[in-house]
Amino acid sequence: DVKVTQSSRYLVKRTGEKVFLECVQDMDHENMFWYRQDPGLGLRLIYFSYDVKMKEKGDIPEGYSVSREKKERFSLILESASTNQTSMYLCASRGRGAEQYFGPGTRLTVT
């Protein structure tokens, strides 16, 4: 069975803090993705990675960076958290097909 895990389900951080969101997949997938979901805006792609150490910007990369040192792990970094980054963050991975498999999400609140 496909499994994508995220390090935290709920996170509360202060403005200006550096925040790390971790995602791990156990399917040996090459492609991994970070999205955020906001009411009325759907899922928006932040960054994706198609191989170890390879990354590409998605539609809304500003304020974020990513790291992929190992195939199974893809990290999203908020260099200096701001209140407008309060959101649900979703990690996904993709194998040979077009289907992406999502983790349970991290609800991040920045105060």
Add this chain to the structure above:
Amino acid sequence: DQQVKQNSPSLSVQEGRISILNCDYTNSMFDYFLWYKKYPAEGPTFLISISSIKDKNEDGRFTVFLNKSAKHLSLHIVPSQPGDSAVYFCAASGGSNYKLTFGKGTLLTVNP
């Protein structure tokens, strides 16, 4: 510029009846379409997909129809059950791009 549009933010249906969720797209390069279901505080789960070489794909209670000339697809759920109440996202991909482009979602409520 929204390339995948779900124009109905919400839909309410009686249990046992048909639910029809609609999705329109503008990018002619899209050749594969997917539907995802999402419960609150959970990640989306893949439901069903269709390739552009087909016009229909069926999996149990779920059927997706694709009308390429109209750039329109729909998801039919028959019969609808209360457990189907969730947000449904339409997504599309095309070419060698790894990315999925998602619509904004439709909240389906199935009333007992």
